[in-house]
Amino acid sequence: MTAALSPLTEPSRCKRLKAASSRDHDSVDQLVMAARPFASRERYGRFLQVQHRFHGSLLALYQDEQLNQRLPGLIELSRFTAVEDDLRDLGLPLPSAPRQVSASPAQALGWLYCSEGSNLGAAFLFKHTQRLGLDGELGARHLAPHPDGRALHWREFVAMLDGLVLDEREESEVVAGVIAAFNSYRGHLRKIFAENH
Numbered sequence: 001m002t003a004a005l006s007p008l009t010e011p012s013r014c015k016r017l018k019a020a021s022s023r024d025h026d027s028v029d030q031l032v033m034a035a036r037p038f039a040s041r042e043r044y045g046r047f048l049q050v051q052h053r054f055h056g057s058l059l060a061l062y063q064d065e066q067l068n069q070r071l072p073g074l075i076e077l078s079r080f081t082a083v084e085d086d087l088r089d090l091g092l093p094l095p096s097a098p099r100q101v102s103a104s105p106a107q108a109l110g111w112l113y114c115s116e117g118s119n120l121g122a123a124f125l126f127k128h129t130q131r132l133g134l135d136g137e138l139g140a141r142h143l144a145p146h147p148d149g150r151a152l153h154w155r156e157f158v159a160m161l162d163g164l165v166l167d168e169r170e171e172s173e174v175v176a177g178v179i180a181a182f183n184s185y186r187g188h189l190r191k192i193f194a195e196n197h
Contacts, residue, residue: 013166013174014158017113020175024182029121031186035193038128041090044139046192048087049095051142053188055080056098058115061108070109071160077116082142089139101184103177106170109161110177114185116157120150 011019018025037047055078061067062078084094103111122143129140136144146153166174 012158012162013164013171014113014162017110017175017178021114021178021182024179024186025117028182028185028189031189032125035189038125038132041132041134044129044132044134045087045090045092048083048090048092050185050188050192051083052080052087052095053098053192054185055083055115055142057101057184058111059098060100061103061111064108066105067108067112070105070164071112071157074112077157079119079142082144085141086139089134089141103180104173106166106173107177107180109164110174110179111181113161113174114178114181116154119146120154123150 032047035043035047037043059078059080062080063075068074087094101108101111123145126136126140126143126145129135129143132139134140148156
């Protein structure tokens with residue numbers, strides 16, 4: 001393990017991850033809005049299928065014992081069960097269980113950064129669901145804010161992730177994990193919305 005970088009001279013890990021993935025983040029945002037997932041409940045149902053594939057594929061990471069030791073409370077943060085409840089609320093059948101992501105422990109941190117970061121942007125999406133008559137108790141549970149609030153929850157997660165000591169190879173793997181997560185989400189989005197045109 002290499003010594004941790006000085007916080008006075010280097011941006012934090014999460015700030016570096018944000019910079020490294022900003023283009024991917026913007027691309028996913030644009031694709032989501034282009035898919036018009038809030039134009040109708042039917043289109044929102046497709047969006048839920050995308051969410052089911054993505055969050056379902058991360059279930060093993062959220063349940064991983066080693067990752068939970070490094071990021072205490074991780075197991076409670078998965079939104080997969082809430083996505084399934086949202087699908088049921090809309091009277092939609094549950095898709096088959098998604099294939100689990102295969103990632104090294106360091107890559108997994110990148111996937112989790114992407115997944116948890118999406119909860120901040122979910123505030124915007126959550127408002128749109130209300131036009132469809134949905135909310136945190138009906139159809140949009142997985143987009144509802146964390147009980148501690150979105151910002152506080154994110155700051156706590158960032159603090160845990162920034163606090164981990166990683167070597168140079170692991171730092172590269174975390175970045176690779178973030179990029180892979182965005183690529184995966186884009187793939188699910190294109191496939192689901194193309195299948196249902």
